[in-house]
Amino acid sequence: MKTEKLLRDEPNLSVGKVATRADVAVSALHFYENKGLIRSWRNNGNQRRYKKDVLRRIAIIKAGQKMGITLGEIKDTLDTLPDSRTPTKEDWAKLSTAWQMKLDEKIAYMQRLRSYVDGCIGCGCLSMKSCPIYNPGDIVATQANGAVWLDEPDKANKAKSCYDNEN
Amino acid sequence: MKTEKLLRDEPNLSVGKVATRADVAVSALHFYENKGLIRSWRNNGNQRRYKKDVLRRIAIIKAGQKMGITLGEIKDTLDTLPDSRTPTKEDWAKLSTAWQMKLDEKIAYMQRLRSYVDGCIGCGCLSMKSCPIYNPGDIVATQANGAVWLDEPDKANKAKSCYDNEN
DNA sequence: ACTTTACCTCAACTTAAGGTGAGGTTTTAA
DNA sequence: TTAAAACCTCACCTTAAGTTGAGGTAAAGT
Numbered sequence: 001m002k003t004e005k006l007l008r009d010e011p012n013l014s015v016g017k018v019a020t021r022a023d024v025a026v027s028a029l030h031f032y033e034n035k036g037l038i039r040s041w042r043n044n045g046n047q048r049r050y051k052k053d054v055l056r057r058i059a060i061i062k063a064g065q066k067m068g069i070t071l072g073e074i075k076d077t078l079d080t081l082p083d084s085r086t087p088t089k090e091d092w093a094k095l096s097t098a099w100q101m102k103l104d105e106k107i108a109y110m111q112r113l114r115s116y117v118d119g120c121i122g123c124g125c126l127s128m129k130s131c132p133i134y135n136p137g138d139i140v141a142t143q144a145n146g147a148v149w150l151d152e153p154d155k156a157n158k159a160k161s162c163y164d165n166e167n
Numbered sequence: 168m169k170t171e172k173l174l175r176d177e178p179n180l181s182v183g184k185v186a187t188r189a190d191v192a193v194s195a196l197h198f199y200e201n202k203g204l205i206r207s208w209r210n211n212g213n214q215r216r217y218k219k220d221v222l223r224r225i226a227i228i229k230a231g232q233k234m235g236i237t238l239g240e241i242k243d244t245l246d247t248l249p250d251s252r253t254p255t256k257e258d259w260a261k262l263s264t265a266w267q268m269k270l271d272e273k274i275a276y277m278q279r280l281r282s283y284v285d286g287c288i289g290c291g292c293l294s295m296k297s298c299p300i301y302n303p304g305d306i307v308a309t310q311a312n313g314a315v316w317l318d319e320p321d322k323a324n325k326a327k328s329c330y331d332n333e334n
Numbered sequence: 335a336c337t338t339t340a341c342c343t344c345a346a347c348t349t350a351a352g353g354t355g356a357g358g359t360t361t362t363a364a
Numbered sequence: 365t366t367a368a369a370a371c372c373t374c375a376c377c378t379t380a381a382g383t384t385g386a387g388g389t390a391a392a393g394t
Contacts, residue, residue, distance in 0.1 A: 014361095016369095016370060025352080045361075045372090046359085047361085047370085048372090063284060070351090100284055103277060107281065110273055110274045113230070113234060117263055181340080181341085182341070211390095213390080214341055214342075215342090
């Protein structure tokens with residue numbers, strides 16, 4: 001029983017196997033390892049061997065990238081996982097919650113952007129006085145919501161001066 | 168009257184003015200011009216002069232970038248504008264409609280991604296057999312919608328082989 | 335008139351996220 | 365046992381979207 005459990009945790013996947021299963025290039029795995037996103041052990045012949053949970057880490061990495069999260073941020077998230085033991089259900093779940101929030105922010109951002117495109121580029125107004133597209137402070141006034149920020153979720157939102165009117 | 172109209176369309180903004188008003192760097196304006204996204208004329212001293220509608224083009228460029236659209240695609244969109252005359256209300260409106268669609272696709276994509284993160288990373292399941300996160304074909308089965316594609320809007324969606332089960 | 339800004343071109347640098355290929359070693363399969 | 369397939373490192377290449385700097389010219393303010 002105990003030995004069986006130990007065997008299960010032993011790193012036994014080769015880089016090629018991981019690459020095939022996770023559908024990433026071997027070079028990407030080297031790259032991720034270099035950046036500290038995944039870890040491997042070496043066999044006697046200096047070849048990489050992976051524990052199976054690397055597959056989940058890669059799945060997380062790929063999911064994060066689809067969300068437009070950089071590898072740097074993904075690393076930060078993965079770094080919150082315990083490195084002393086193989087992550088549990090709860091570990092993954094906690095991580096997932098954080099990412100849902102990120103996604104919700106991004107979705108909200110896109111929706112703000114949509115109402116901006118809708119109400120502003122679409123209006124056809126060519127007067128710089130009234131068209132909020134010329135407001136580089138990224139604040140859009142919409143009928144429904146009041147002032148809406150168009151900046152990306154985490155970026156600082158310092159106010160900027162407006163364009164001069166009409167010339 | 169006529170001369171007044173002509174004067175209005177005459178390129179009279181310097182690169183520095185445009186940079187300040189549009190809140191972009193001069194180098195970015197050179198870059199955009201190089202890529203064919205904006206156009207300028209030269210004065211006697213070989214300095215760039217812009218028509219005022221360049222400001223709207225830049226606003227469009229910036230809005231597009233916020234949507235995650237590449238400059239290449241933005242150029243394609245801008246190229247649909249007439250180059251023989253200054254764009255009208257309708258021209259901008261048409262362009263805006265196309266972009267709304269793009270944005271709607273992106274939003275829908277993010278929402279699909281969210282349900283994936285929600286139902287899959289979050290579930291904590293560690294069995295590769297049942298967890299759709301291990302399905303690199305990017306198809307996620309959700310209770311509500313049936314099969315959902317996770318690929319990005321325009322990307323080709325070729326099916327890929329699944330991970331082997333459990334080892 | 336003169337000095338400070340602003341502008342010009344061109345080349346090289348930057349970051350992210352890898353991909354490519356050379357030159358050499360290890361594993362695996364017949 | 366030997367050939368093919370997989371692996372190793374290291375250095376350089378790629379794309380996007382610019383930025384930076386050098387060396388020189390034009391325009392604007394005093």
